Structure formats: structure tokens, C-alpha cells
Amino acid sequence: MADFMQFALSGVTVGAVYALIALGFTIIYNASDVVNFAQGEFVMLGGMGTVFAHQAGLPLPLAALLAIALTAMIGIIFNRLAIETARNAPVVSLIIITIGASIFIQGVVQIVFGKQIYRLPSFSGDTPIPLFGANILPQSLWVIAGAIIVFIALWLFFTRTMTGRAVLATSNNRLAAQLVGINTNFMMTLSFGVSAAIGALAGVLVSPITLTSYQVGVPLALKGFAAAMLGGMGNPKGALVGGILLGLLESFTAGYLSSHYKDAVAFIVILVLLSVKPQGLFGTKTVNRV
């Protein structure tokens, strides 16, 4: 029973990391149908930025805020320079642009900050908290809380606010959105800024657990992307549930089956699920009216 709890806690911890990253995908996807593969770099920038601001002498909360603000700026600049200029290109081209941006950001960070691996100090110490015979680190609770808060904020944003609906409208039909008076350029800028900020926040929260370096973004983004696909791309609920589910799948496979097959089993489950339900657990079918 203690083992089961430990596997579950591990799954939830890792799952919350995936969920936080998956949530970052949703806004840009909702605004433009683009899967932003540079999302992992936003996570990395948040973590690395905080590490260096903290090393420079800023207190941790201030360093984190600065890193998040800077990353949001980078997200906005990225949209302005790379995405907006290619606005009329097909979605696939835009996705490839995000991959290019991801490689570019990694390269710059590698030159500016070096190739070392860094760790942020945990926010509330490293003393494990016993829970039903298993142990969890306080930092895991921060990550889980972060994922839930970001989820609620996003959910409220998309369903309760005019701006949120305007973002969705921009993605649905840019021309029609413009005709009803939505500033679609601003919606794109906003979505990149907020996505980058969420990514950076994820980076700040997870760095004490996952450690950070210039190349930490891609593997995290891939897992986050898998989680988002599992839950349903574009749906905050999907991102949260998909992330936790993926984390649990991995840890229970590692615990009860074999750690050798951990990733394989998780991805087989995703493949099977997607072949039955291509939109993911909570995804909505896209209907094109002719």
C-alpha cells in the first residue's frame, strides 16, 4: 500500500509538471491552431532566467517575476518577428517556424548562459512530507498547486471573459473575427505573451525538481505535447487531465511492470487512445461548414 501511494505521488508530481507545460500549449493553439514547439524553450527560459537573476543577487520571488516578464517579452517579440510576418503561410509552415525558433533560442542561451546544468533552491525546503506511508517533497505541492491555479485561470479566461472568447474567435475565422471588431493582431500578441509567461512560470516551479539547462526544453515540451494530445489539444481541462494521466501511467508502469518499458507503455496507451478518440479525451471535433 505504501508502495502504491509512492507510485501515485510520483505520478502526480511528474504529471503536474507535464500538465503545467501542456497548459502553455493551449492558448497559442486556441488563437492560431499552431502547436508552438518553442513552448519548451519558454519553460527553459523561465528556469534559467530565474537561476541567473537569483545568482545575481535578487531574492527568489523577484528573480522569478523578472524571468517570467522577460520570457513573456520574448514570446511577444517571437510572434512579432517570426509569426506575424508569415501570417499568410499555412499552419504547418508556422509550426516549422516554431521549431526553428526553438533551436535558435537554445543556441542563444547556450552561448549566453553556458552549458552547465543548474538547480533552483526549493521554495519551502527539502524535508519530505509523509503522506499515507509515502513521501512527497514540498516542491511537488507547489507544482501541483501551480498546475491547478493556471488551469482554473485559463478555464475562466476562455469561458467567462470577452477577451478569451475573442482569442477563440480569432482562431475559428480570422476574417470574421476582424469583421465583428476583434483586433486579431492584438489577440495573437496576447496569446504569445501569456503562453510564454505560463511556460516560464512552469519553468520556475519545476526547476527545483527537474533541474534546468539550455537543453531541458525539448524533452519537457515533447512530454507536455503528448499530454496535451492525450487530453485534447486546446482544452485546459484536457491538458490538466492528460498531464496527470501520463505521469501516472509512467510511474505505475515503472513501479509494477518494469522501468525498462516505462515510456513505451505510456506511448502505446496514448496511441491506442488516439486511434479510438482522435481528438483526445476532452477535444471537440472540428466541423467545417461548407
Place this chain on the structure above:
Amino acid sequence: MSNPFKTLALAGVATLALSASALAEIKLGATISETGPASFLGDPEAKTLKLLVEKINAAGGIKGEKIKLFLYDDGGDPNKARTFATRLVEEDGVVAIIGGTTTGTTMAVMPVAGENKIPFISLAGAIEIIDPVQPFVFKTPHTDKMACEKIFEDIKKRGLSKVGMLSGTDGFGASMRKQCLAVAPAWGMTIVADETYGPKDTDMTPQLTTIRGKEGVQAIVTPGFGQGPAIVTRNYNQLSMTIPLYQSHGVASNSFIQLAGAKESEGVRIPGTALLVADLLAADDPQKKVVTEYKALFEGATKTPVSTFGGYAHDAFAIFVDAAKRSKSFKAVDLRDAIEGTSKLVGTTGTVTMSAKDHIGLDLSSFRMLEIRNGGWTLVK
């Protein structure tokens, strides 16, 4: 007509003189993974080579010849490493190659070195590089097998024998896992658990929980490098585990203590080189002088702490310079013979004595068993 032998000898001398003036410098090649996933190994290696070449040239070179270093960054990609090795041989005309930061890049360079008869000193860990021995391939780091043996020797000294393994699935971890499993019976070890983790995994508590649940497990051995071992150490503390934890030489550097945390890594044992504990070595230790000098040079120039990996490059270069001094000529084949004849050369990793059958030249005594205490290293007696 004078004595034909005399003419021949004269001609020989003339050729020698000609080739000497044509080879106004000794061309040394290197393909190192300065960037990419193995950059934390390759970066100090490249810096070390540049520093040492500068230093020896400033002191007048070898037998009056300056060394010219051709250094390429293969980014950890075996294909690139092979291309660069070919370029080093065919275009740059080097007489020896140092490099192959990882086992993968080394394997790619080996055939190029063999076909062109250019001595190649690898900086990678795997035993396959020098076993079976290939005439032109040498290496400086300890093998995975020696690391396993050193760890098992220490476990045995503690009177323990039941070992749980938790290995990374990266090349380093996978190779060392294989070697550890192979030599365990010879040291009286029983492997009671054999778990793995991916190099980018962020939580290993399920694997540790499984190992903890195994009947009678007495020690944990965790081959791997990069961030994984640090996360394992943190998870080990999260689970309040107390059985001895052994990390591999792949993480024998101060950054491991920083990443894992001083409190978390307390009591962790790692087989490492003398370089890490330069200050702790006895004054009469044969390696004291070499490691202290290299440490001062590297830390003075780069303002970053020395690592074992830079030390591998230091030793490769020391072997090359020592061989060049003894060699009949600066031709590749003569250098090869001289490298094979390396004897009692003190490096940062150990004292190197090579032979036709041994192209690494180190024994277990060159590994030091280190224990982390209060965020620093101590020597296990």
C-alpha cells in the same frame, strides 16, 4: 665514386632535414563534443587542450617544434565526428588525433584512425574502445568495468553483498550497467534489483521504491551521467533511504554536489580521480604535483572548477607529448610505437604504463573511492 652507403646515408640525412623543415610544426588533431548533450564533458576537454598547447608552445614546443592544434566541435554526433576525423587526416595532415568525447563519437573515429594509421587517443569511457586492442587506438579514462570493480571492492570491504542497480539508459549508463552485471559474481555480489531510467526523466522514486522493496538489498549502485544521478540522489532522500548509495565516475565533479544538494548527497560514495581531491592528497602522493599544476592552470584560465573530464584531455595530451619526445620522428607510425611504449607516466587519472596488450595502462589503484561529506569530498581509506 665514393662509398655508396655514404651517399645513401647522406641522402637520408638530407631527406630528414627536408622533412623537418617542411614540418615546421607538429600538427595535432582533435574532434571534441564542445556542444550537444555531452558538452559538459567536451567543453572542459577542449579548453584543456587549448591551454596546454598554448603552454607548451610558449615554453618552446617539443624538441624545438611548435604544436599546431586543429580542433573541431562534433556536437556529440558520430557522423560529424567521422567527417572531422577524415578532414583532420586528409586535409589538415595531422600526426595524431585526440578526442571522441563520447563512446559513440569514438567508435566513429576509430576506423578512420586505423585505416590511415594515425594514432588516436580517445577520451571516452567504454571498454570496447581498447578491448580487443586495436593498434592505433588508445584511451585515457578509466573503463566502466574498473569503476564497477572499484565500487564492488568497496561494498565488499563494508561486508555487504546484495546490490540494487538503477542505471540510466543513455550510452554511458547502459554500458556500465552491462559491465557491472558481468563482473558482479567475481566480486561475490548478488544483483537483487536491476532498474533503469531515461536520461531526461524527472522522477525516479518508483524505481527506488521497487529497489527498497527487494528482500535484503544492502547497497544501491547507479551508473549514469548528466542530471539523472542528481535527481536519483534527491529522490533517495525524499524516500528517507539509508542503505549506502554509490554513484559512478560519470558524475565525479563538484557540480554533482551542487545539483543534488550538499545535505542530500551526504555520504554518497563515488569512484573518482585524484584530481577531484588534489588538496587532500598526501604530499608524497605521486600524482600530487601533476594534479595540483593542472588544477591551477585550468582554474586560473577558465575561472571554473576542474573536472575529471578535462583531466582526461590533459592525460591524452601528456601521453602525446611524452611520446613525441621519445619518438624517433614526428611521423604518425613512430608516434604510435612511442605511445604504446608509455611507461610510468603520471597523469591526473592515474599512472599510465601501456603495452601492446594494454592501451589504457591504468589499474584499480588509480581510482580513489571518495565520499561526500559536508558538501565536499573526502578520501575513503
